[in-house]
Amino acid sequence: MAHQNTIDRLGKIRSKQPWLVLSAAEKFSVASSTNPAISHFYSFEMSRSKQETIAIPDGCVDIIFDCDASRPTAEVFGTPMEAIDIHLVEDHRYFGVRFASGIIPDCLRVSAQELIEHHFSLQDVIPHADQLFETVVSQSNFSDQVASFQQFFEGKSARQLAPLTQAVVQRIFALQGNVRIDELAELTGYTTRTIQRQFRADMGMTPKQFGRIVRCQSAVYQINHSDQVVFSDMAFDLGFSDQPHFLREFKKLVHATPMTYQNRVKQQTYLERIQHF
Template sequence: MHQTHIRHRLEGIRAKQPWLVLSAAEKFHVATSDNPAISHFYSFEAGNPGPETVAIPDGCVDVLFDCDASQPTAEVFGTPMSAIGIELKSRHRYFGVRFASGIIPDCMKLSAQELIEHHYSLLDVIPQTEQLFEAIVSQNNFADQVAICQSFFAGKTPRPMAPLTQAVVRFIFEHQGNIRLDELADVTGYTTRTIQRQFLADIGMSPKQFSRIIRCQSAVYQINHSSTVTFSDIAFDLGFSDQPHFLREFKKLVHATPMSYQSQVKQQTYYDRIQYL
């Protein structure tokens, strides 16, 4: 598919894991979902041994299958809160499903807080996934893996979220994470204490922490999807007090300065690696 088309379709996916894309040996396959609880599916073969792959905060829950024929695994990953290293095995083929930011499948036997910065065996946290696991890891075709996963999660509802939390999540997204707790109190009519208590129960983190993640993802999105970008403009648009504050925050959450990140994404032909289903 032409790079421009790839770029336009990727604009619909706001939960970015750029270092995962760049860790692929060749193509990084992506498919969107007709299930609103799921952001997208992805598949890739890990490249040769090199620097540790980094996961960045995205507010999402991922299920990642290692489809190695001799020792397949499947793990559930909660969002990190800052950039962390993850281990990928060279030349192993991976298939993943990323749920939308803030969404937790109700079938998971974990609280929202237990998922944050942790990972678990899929078979331990979602009942009756043995057949799903066997079907995914034994299948070499990405489209078939997507269909299998779509079918499994079609009957699974997202964990119920209080209307207050839904409103707060919506406001955070609308403002790209650039919104204060007192502003959330003004627009919802609830006290900051009530907002924080309910949000923590539903999402597993505070509204401030979630806003920080969405603001970071918004910066990554702008760098990825803008042919020309000024870091001072991004800092201003996202409400940072000054550019140095933005640079420090970006480096902590993305594991690179904005300039270094932009350079690496361009040098390693980020969009050339992505193949849409």
Template sequence: MLNRAVASRLEKIRSKQPWLVLSAAQNFSLASSSNPVISHFYSFETSLLAQETKAIPDGCIDIIFDCDASSPKAEVFGTPMAAINVELECHHRYFGVRFASSIIPNCLKVSAEELIEHHFSLEDVIPNADQLLEEVAGQTDFAIQVAVFQKFFENKEARQLSMLTQAVVRFIFDQQGNIRIDKLAALTGYSTRTIQRQFHADMGMSPKAFSRIIRCQSAVYAINHRHQVTFSDMAFELGFSDQPHFLKEFKTLVSTTPKSYQRCVKQQAYLDKIQCF
């Protein structure tokens, strides 16, 4: 099992992409960030079976560098709305930056709506990013790659959200995604139409869609970190009308059943891959 220090660091990471961990040939390295805009950094070399892995909804933007010596590249990924295939090259080294959920870096020259369920070449959305790609891909040391990206990002900020959207995001997080639009209206004092319009302008999706993502990630997080999980209790806790509804939603967003997912992430082979720095 993971030692206590590693487990504590993992518990601070609220966004989970378990299929990326499974795609690693050996170690899946993780490092936290002192910048609250960035959730964490990660690095892994893919296995032969990783050509098509899955990404699940997490409300995050990732920048993923393919550090292949002959043809390095980097792409910016917006959050998917359901589990999707992600194509990875076998035996390539990857370095990733995951921004905190709901955060959009201001340096990205693309709208929030365009990012949803899409990915872009790094050079197309961050002007003059060639040097960053060269410096990150040219390193084999994970800690140096982290330092290179942090230096690049040190004078950059998150895109400013409206005060209303910030409040709505906070309420959605507090309730683990289990909150209705009429409740958000009562809490903020704004009409449902105003909330939906402003939230979509800032985030590129509706409050309902974002709540669905956070509810999914809340279930995934609980399965990863709780010693005992009863799925009927989890369905009730997250506001599902019944357990079958929860099971169907989980399979759509995570690409497997909660029971199968639990078996997967509790296996020692999965836990042994994760290394925190």
């Protein structure tokens, strides 16, 4: 089944930020983490392209360090709900930490609702992060930055989700986001109102909004990793009522039509830009 390719062994979506990869001047470095709360680490130098740097919905919390020698910064980003410009600076080197989809680190002093579509200074929302900031931005080696963050995060954990929310999240992942709230009620035995209330408290959004993100990421993953994509089949597999609905939704969330996006990814050899460590 197609959706199995988009989900890792822990049942979490493999989140993609394709425009970030394509914004890199050269290679986009990626490293895995031993902590299941962290999806991966990444590093790149921003190109001199005048194009916008677009972030798409992924359900993830990111910490992005701008390692510019003269004025370094670090910000915590919650997931966008539609494609947005995140204003990165050309020639600056960035180091990022992406937490797994649906995971909020417990050390953040901000609610799930406040994170959605917002970003905050690292030091404002993570206590005692000054030393981490100074260490990471002063290091030029990607592997050293990864080690520094993993050391900082050692002993820390993700916020605990209610069992009801956990069950709903796993169902949404398993069905690529193609699930209705009444089906979730039948699955869990809880009322739709209870599901909505608990899910929003834990995740900062509704199950429908989270499902929308997962469908978006599933479509992006399939385009990135497939030589041949039939968009009408993809629309059907992801549960859209018709292909025009899928095309409109994709453009709103990814900032391009599926065909335009596919051409951009293939033209710029997306997978070849990613360097694994």
